[in-house]
Amino acid sequence: MKETGTLGKLVSLLDLVAAADGPMRFTDILAEADQPRGTLHRQLGHLVEEGLLELDADARYVPGIRLLELASRTWARSELRLVAEPHLRSLQEQTGETVHLGVLRGSEIIYLDKVEGRQAVRMYSQIGNASPVYCTGVGKAALSVLDAPRLEAVVAALELTAFTEHTHRSAASLLTDIEETRRRGHAFDCEEHEIGIRCVAAPVFSAERSFIAGISVTGPAYRVTMEKLDLWSGLVRLTAEGVMRDMRMRLGPRW
Amino acid sequence: MKETGTLGKLVSLLDLVAAADGPMRFTDILAEADQPRGTLHRQLGHLVEEGLLELDADARYVPGIRLLELASRTWARSELRLVAEPHLRSLQEQTGETVHLGVLRGSEIIYLDKVEGRQAVRMYSQIGNASPVYCTGVGKAALSVLDAPRLEAVVAALELTAFTEHTHRSAASLLTDIEETRRRGHAFDCEEHEIGIRCVAAPVFSAERSFIAGISVTGPAYRVTMEKLDLWSGLVRLTAEGVMRDMRMRLGPRW
DNA sequence: CCAATCGTTCCATTATTTGGAACTCTATTT
């Protein structure tokens, strides 16, 4: 865990509290953060001052609303999201299934947008969520455009948790999959992350591959057969290419 | 602007970049942040290291995806939001119009959730957004449960921007409105923030009013008449009370 | 080629953070 001076320590703390599955008391945090009492106390105080953390009625720490405020501006302005939106909608309409847009960050995929069908289902749910690269369509599509050294670095850092019986259990089998994905131009996820869920995805990337994302169509296995995924793969690739074209148009060929 | 040591300065910077309406070059930031070049450079470097800012293809700074990641966990776990969700849905179904949940933060309202009708409309859009207290239903409902000193402090700090011809232009007229709201138990917004948009809202608050929020029903003026708002006011108040009851049940009477 | 603008690096000075210990507060036990 590399740490950028004071900020790094504070952000780690913030992460710790945000990742917990409930409000944390001072002592709970003390046990997990590796800091002396006095130091920790002041650090938490600072985070609260800035609204990044809050104290609930029982004096336990919870993530602050300030984070939401900052994030909503981030999201509203994301170039990729703005450019991709109409394409995602169109893909949703053509397939009738849920469409996702996710970006590669380290060895995780962060979902940036999601377009669902008519159902007035939980919005936001997925947005901002971090998911593993090695068992999601978007993740594997993203990996397939990395150059050898970067791919190796990411794969080496992975811990392959077996979410389902189809999840890759070894770097070797993952790498084979990635290789096929690279040749095909699109990735499949056949119940590797969640039983009963299948998806097909294509990569989106900038000139020097300095920025890598992916677009996917996801649905329940009983409705989304492998034949359908095959059928949609061209559509997904075209969508991804359309997004890249628009991005280059908007931001210049350097993108 | 009070600043908490190192963190305060960095968060101010983050705010500056997040609030801008486009990517910022180093020099743009230098002009607005009141810092020497060397210092600013290192600060930005630290924010980038932590993923709170990112550099785009043209070496301009944009808010980082890390913020989204942190915020999504904040949102997913917000007790109020979890408890309120079914109530909001029910209110949406009963009225057919859009329902909002917003919390008071300083002299702003931050939207925590939004439930719309069938339309597969832009999700997230409103969530995390900051809106003025003095010209939104949720905002005025929130103000109506503040005690005198806090109300005074908030109102004194306000800058009353006239968004429409109905926006309050003086503290006096706002305070009269708040007083009526307090007596009635619900607030109206008749095109005060946006022409053509009306809404009715009720406050949600914890025991010591240490935590204050509001729930509203909003719709286009041509469909949502004052009569309808009057009709819905009881419904909105009941919803707010239901949420408070559930919150106390879940978190104890101290809430 | 020169001038100008933009971004980066350096390092002695200065300010902030650190961390151990002592202290307070509350609830529980003897």
Added chain:
DNA sequence: AAATAGAGTTCCAAATAATGGAACGATTGG
């Protein structure tokens, strides 16, 4: 009622990190 334990808060000399001015590169354009 006194004693104990657990949680949270405050303090301050020592250690560490941030500051800011100036010098150095890099890129652009006349």
